[in-house]
Amino acid sequence: MFMPSAAEIYRIKETYERFNQRMEMFCRSIWDQEFAETLRVPNYVKALLGRAVEQIQSKRPGHGLREMALCWASWTIAAMDDMAQGWRSGNDGLFNWRPLGASTGGHSGEPLWAYSEVEREEIKDPGLNSINIKKIAVKMGATVAGVASLDRRWVYSHWWSRYTQRSGRVLFSDETREDLPLLTELEDGRRVIPSSMRYVIVLGFERGYEEISTSPDSVAGLGTGMGYSMMAFTAPTLAEYIRNLGYNAIPAGNDTGLSVPMAVDAGLGQLGRNGLLVHPEYGPRLALAKVITDMPLEPDGPIDFGLTEFCEACDICAKNCPSRAISFGERSFEGPTVSNNPGALKWYLDAEKCMRFWTELGEDCSNCLRSCPFNVPPGKGFRLSRWLIRQTPLFNGVLKNMVENSSHIMKKTSAWFYGEE
Numbered sequence: 477m478f479m480p481s482a483a484e485i486y487r488i489k490e491t492y493e494r495f496n497q498r499m500e501m502f503c504r505s506i507w508d509q510e511f512a513e514t515l516r517v518p519n520y521v522k523a524l525l526g527r528a529v530e531q532i533q534s535k536r537p538g539h540g541l542r543e544m545a546l547c548w549a550s551w552t553i554a555a556m557d558d559m560a561q562g563w564r565s566g567n568d569g570l571f572n573w574r575p576l577g578a579s580t581g582g583h584s585g586e587p588l589w590a591y592s593e594v595e596r597e598e599i600k601d602p603g604l605n606s607i608n609i610k611k612i613a614v615k616m617g618a619t620v621a622g623v624a625s626l627d628r629r630w631v632y633s634h635w636w637s638r639y640t641q642r643s644g645r646v647l648f649s650d651e652t653r654e655d656l657p658l659l660t661e662l663e664d665g666r667r668v669i670p671s672s673m674r675y676v677i678v679l680g681f682e683r684g685y686e687e688i689s690t691s692p693d694s695v696a697g698l699g700t701g702m703g704y705s706m707m708a709f710t711a712p713t714l715a716e717y718i719r720n721l722g723y724n725a726i727p728a729g730n731d732t733g734l735s736v737p738m739a740v741d742a743g744l745g746q747l748g749r750n751g752l753l754v755h756p757e758y759g760p761r762l763a764l765a766k767v768i769t770d771m772p773l774e775p776d777g778p779i780d781f782g783l784t785e786f787c788e789a790c791d792i793c794a795k796n797c798p799s800r801a802i803s804f805g806e807r808s809f810e811g812p813t814v815s816n817n818p819g820a821l822k823w824y825l826d827a828e829k830c831m832r833f834w835t836e837l838g839e840d841c842s843n844c845l846r847s848c849p850f851n852v853p854p855g856k857g858f859r860l861s862r863w864l865i866r867q868t869p870l871f872n873g874v875l876k877n878m879v880e881n882s883s884h885i886m887k888k889t890s891a892w893f894y895g896e897e
C-alpha cells in the first residue's frame with residue numbers, strides 16, 4: 477500500500493525552512509535572556525537541579541531522595557561530560573562524526589576495514605542489509621529500529637552547543653562549491669555531510685511502563701534518563717559497526733536533526749497531539765536516536781494505524797498536561813512560540829510552558845506519555861480497540877471516553893512502583 481512521506485503527511489509548505497538548533501528550548505534557556513528569566517533560575521540545568529535539591533530537602537511525597545536518586549542516576553551515561561554529551565550538539569565524544577577506532581588498538585581512529593587493509597564490505601542486497609541492520613540495532617540495545625531515506629528538511633540548518641555556545645551551519649557537500657573537508661568541524665563551525673549519506677536508521681528506546689505510570693513523580697524520570705543513556709550506548713556502537721564495514725555513519729541523539737519526522741519516515745509510528753512519536757505497541761514511550769549513513773539500505777516507509785484521526789477525537793494528554801502546553805485545538809501550520817518551526821501541519825507544543833513546569837518539578841515530566849491511551853502495559857490487550865481504530869474513525873469518540881478513566885493510564889504512586897501498595 478502506498479504511504480505518503482512525513483513531509484507529505486505534514487503538508488510541508490514551500491516556505492518551510494530547516495530548523496536552527498539554536499531556537500530549541502534547551503538552547504534558548506541559555507542565550508535567550510528574555511525567556512531564561514521566566515525560569516526559576518535563568519539556566520535550565522541549574523534551575524532543575526536547584527529545585528531537585530529543594531524537593532529532596534522538603535521530603536515531598538514522590539520527590540524525596542529515594543525517587544530523585546533513581547531519576548538522576550539514570551542519566552549517568554548520558555550526562556558524562558567528555559563522552560556522551562554529543563547527543564545534545566553532535567560531533568562530540570561518542571557522537572563524533574569520525575570513526576572512534578576504539579576496537580583497533582585504543583582509539584586509533586581507524587575503522588576495522590582500513591586497519592585490516594581490505595576493501596570495504598560490498599552490500600549486494602540492500603533489503604536484506606536493512607533487515608540485518610535493524611536486528612543488530614536491537615542486539616546493541618535499541619527496542620525497535622526502522623530505516624528511512626534521509627529527508628534533508630529534517631536535518632538542522634545550524635547546530636548550537638549549550639556547553640561551548642559555539643554554533644555553525646550543517647551543510648551537505650552538494651550545497652557548496654567549495655571543496656571542504658567532510659564529517660569534521662571547520663574553524664568557522666561548519667560541518668559538512670557527504671551528499672552520499674542518503675539513509676537514516678532510527679532507533680527507539682522504550683521508557684518503562686511502570687516508571688512512566690508514576691509521572692509526574694520523580695520515579696518517571698528513570699524512564700527518560702535510561703532512554704537517553706541507552707541511546708548514548710547504542711547509537712555510537714551501531715555507527716562504529718557501520719564504519720568498520722567501510723561506510724560513513726553519523727550517530728545522533730537530539731542533535732543534528734529532528735528525530736520525530738525521521739522516525740515517522742522510518743515507519744516507527746505517527747505524530748500525536750502531544751508532539752511525540754506514538755508507536756503502535758509502545759505508544760509515546762520511545763526515546764529516539766538516529767544514525768545517518770551512506771551504507772546501502774532499503775527504506776521501510778511510514779505507517780498509518782489511525783492515530784491522527786484518533787487524536788482529533790481525543791484530548792486526554794492536553795487535559796493531563798500540568799502546564800497546558802498541549803493544544804486542545806485543530807492542527808495548524810504554526811505554533812505559539814519562536815521554538816516552533818512553522819510550515820508543517822501538526823499540533824504544536826508550547827515548549828516554554830513545558831520547560832517552566834519541569835523546572836518547578838526538579839526533573840522532567842511524562843504526563844503526556846503516561847495518559848495517552850496508546851500507552852499500554854507490555855503484552856497487554858486493547859488489541860480489539862486498536863484494530864477498530866485502524867479500520868475506522870467512527871468509534872474513536874466512544875473509545876476515548878472508555879479509556880479516559882481506565883486504570884492503565886491513571887497516575888500510580890512511587891510506593892506502587894516500589895511494590896509497597
Ligand code: SF4
Nearest residue numbers: 797801830841843844
Ligand atoms: S512533559 Fe508534562 S508539561 Fe510537558 S507537555 Fe508533556 S505533560 Fe505537558
Ligand code: SF4
Nearest residue numbers: 748749787790793848
Ligand atoms: S492522549 Fe489522545 S490526543 Fe494525546 S497523543 Fe494520545 S491519542 Fe493523541
